[in-house]
Amino acid sequence: MKKKEHKECMSALLPVRDTLDIIGGKWKLLILISIWEGNKHFREIERSIPKLSTKVLSKELKDMEENQLIIRTVLNGFPVRTQYTPTEHSKTLKKVILELQNWGINHRKEIFGDTSEKDNSIRV
Amino acid sequence: MKKKEHKECMSALLPVRDTLDIIGGKWKLLILISIWEGNKHFREIERSIPKLSTKVLSKELKDMEENQLIIRTVLNGFPVRTQYTPTEHSKTLKKVILELQNWGINHRKEIFGDTSEKDNSIRV
């Protein structure tokens, strides 16, 4: 798990910070969803997310592997291919994401009085 | 509401991003909780959070006011005092925070096999 500077914060917020570190950032959720959707290989994931660079994807995949959200397998054979598969643990994040999404939708209503009924569900 | 660069992301993730922008960052949750706990005045909030600078607090309070999580009232009288009070809308975040916290706790168990039973509930 990634250690960041949280020395001074209330201990009850530590797990909250952990979660935010794992799903925060510009790309982490996009990558996770791409893998959930069935994209398995590095270039496949990369191509599925416009404007995502090789460097960032590489770094994020390492973080996600460390956090046991995905498993990296090197398939021997020619050419050697790398496979990324989501863990069962990663899927427990879906509930959290849904909660964040619901709050966000409600927040927009609160701020803009937006009552439009678009289908905003995440299909994963 | 703060507009950031989300042009290219899936529309279903937009509300998720909104929520993450609002509770993400190093200080936002700490400040919100401090206000929930009853701290009302600028210096009072500042002093309640070690290492939080005047500049950052000022900026975060503006964001939070924009997002209707708090209300800023200037009380006329001498000396003129400013009061920050949480909105009812802000309190709907508690459920989200609890969800993040629970996931974080479970995640630690998953990663470290940590089964220690500390009282980690946020009292707000």
Place this chain on the structure above:
DNA sequence: GTAACTGGTTACTAAAAGGTAACTGATTAC
């Protein structure tokens, strides 16, 4: 009158996050 408090702002600096592009070695298709 001077030191300390109120609620901030401003300018400068440092660190973190993200972007760009070139490059690696190995393999395959033409």
Place this chain on the structure above:
DNA sequence: GTAATCAGTTACCTTTTAGTAACCAGTTAC
């Protein structure tokens, strides 16, 4: 043999976020 694909790494640059510290006007206590 040349170009393209695979899975990345490396170096450098820009943007964003946060930290440091000085400063403002107005008020109060001594």
